[in-house]
Amino acid sequence: MDEQSKIDEFRSIVRKAYESDKESFDLDLIELMEKDDWAIRRYLERRKTVAAGAEMLINTLKFRNKYNISQMSDVNFPAEYFKMGLVFDCTKDKQGNDLMYMRHRFYRKFKDLDLIWRQFLIYQMDRIDKKSNRKGMAIIVDLNNISMDNTDLDYARWGMKTFGDCCPISINYVLLYNLPRVMITVWNMVKSLLPKDLAHLMKFCNGDEIFDYVDRKNLPKYLGGDCQLNHYQVPADCLPLEEFGHQKDWSQKHIDKILKTWKPYLEKAENEMKLLQQ
Known part of the structure; x- marks a missing residue:
């Protein structure tokens, strides 16, 4: 045939x-x-x-x-996701792949946000896949300073399967950057859960090795690059978590708990954004 x-x-x-x-x-x-x-x-x-x-x-x-992906838009997610730069696209790598960046150290699991976070991840991945005409993208996962608090084996397995199923062939590699030694055992557990045809996409690098993949001028500043693009920009009409949560009838106590957890991440992102203006 x-x-x-x-x-x-x-x-x-x-x-x-x-x-x-x-x-x-x-x-x-x-x-x-x-x-x-x-x-x-x-x-x-x-x-x-x-x-x-x-x-x-x-x-x-x-x-x-x-997951209602085709109906999603930026306004379906709390403004803090964008303020922290949790997941975003930024320029291309040396091979011409569109890049999707993930900041895993800012991830913390909350039951009420689990579906919303997964929708956000798929939404961003799909948007970048479309931007590349579904022909080539790569994912760079920043693992600097992650700990067990940022670890969720179920989410990790789900995420890799989702990437492979929703963007088959399009994802050329997933770069795991600066994986702490103490987390290698956790990574081995994650790897054992991945289908073989996805596990081969995983690559590791540390420090300046990242410049083998992305030119310094195209790499975000928080990763040691010189890129001036503002990936902390909050899209118009996105609601801050407090308003977002109230619309979903979350208790103020629960909202405050999430915001308390996010506070150091938001402060770090704000300081990084100020560096773009220097």
């Missing part, structure tokens, strides 16, 4: 599944699949067979619908 025949069969399988259960599928990705063969080819390359690739895309369509 030639490639176009495989694509046509693949599209037919997904279309049939969609027609039988439209409410469970992400419409934006369905529309992309109908007009762009690459939306299919990337799943074929990942799973090798038409049946397996179609099943993977069907699951991804349902996953995206579950």
